[in-house]
Amino acid sequence: MNQFSHDEIRQAVRKRYKSIVLQSGAERSCCSGGEAAGSCAAPDEVSAKLGYSSEELASVPQGANLGLGCGNPQAIAALRPGETVLDLGSGGGFDCFLASRQVGSAGHVIGVDMTPEMVSQARRNALKGGFANTDFRLGEIEHLPVADGTVDAIISNCVINLSPDKPQVYREAYRVLKPGGRIAVSDVVASVPLPEEVKGDMDALSSCISGASTVDELEQILKDSGFSHISIEPKDESKAFIKDWEPCSNLEDYVLAAVIKAVK
Template sequence: MGLGCGNPQLIAEIKEGEIVIDLGSGGGFDCFLASKKVGSKGYVIGVDMTPGMISKSRVLSKRHRYTNVDFRLGEIENLPVADNTADVIISNCVINLSPKKQRVYNEAYRVLKKGGRVAISDVVLIKELTEEMKQDEKLYCG
């Protein structure tokens, strides 16, 4: 399991007792770090669209006895989370993969409590991609 492309928790300022949502939680690494910060009075929700990653993160959560973490199968463009739930949203190198970024941000706004925070570590473009680059599968797949 990789560590992603950054560390959104460096800027998230997660506090004890908060509710955190991780967009694109993968194997749960960032959720487990957040779990320690929110403590027993807080809660962490990891959302991922791949059943394999949800399964893996649940196994790891059980193995390491995380009782304040929940992993949910879903898409970041349509979060399986109620309105006004989160104090903090984190995401590590995932939003760049969504073709519907505005929808992702609308969903983040929907599930955030008033005054909530968003901390994102991601890949960004410094200039527009050419049409040739957009059509080159090798650039997407490595």
């Protein structure tokens, strides 16, 4: 993939997201350039551009929405009351809390994140908001702390593409899903091959950019993992907000946000 080891990439991602959650206000998009770069928009403003409604934004505890992501995965997952939902890379708990409302008290929402500070923040937010049907666990999405065949739906928001081992992520997703379970992910895909200087940039690797797979690569990964009914839909309109991730770099010429769905 590049000259960095898997562990070096994970450590860089963990460091980046630790710094985000420790910042007051955390006014940064997950995919905004280097550590010194920041989004000029507040988290709610960023999320509104990604498709979250004002009602959704107002329904979560303060500090849950960090302005991260490239879509609204729980809106595409068709969640139903009583289901068990897993969020890969749950951050401050934002998407988990929205999913919690959809599955109700009979349902269960599990958030997994590899950054201890993110897990602690999500747990505090769950207590503040009274989200008793949520459970936040520390772990890597390549090695999920979730039992086999126990999940109805998996969601994720601009996180899987941060993994240095995407086939393992999707194999794990397949393992924990029940037969007939589904995955509904918002993520970034490469629309053209990425330049070598981008693929070898650690800042780009830890900020949702240079780890992006092409649609064909991602489709093959999903097939090899056992999934069927695969749908990958790049969104041309995402160029409008991708331009803000790293101004003057023309990222929108290389990557697009996409809706990714598949069934076990």
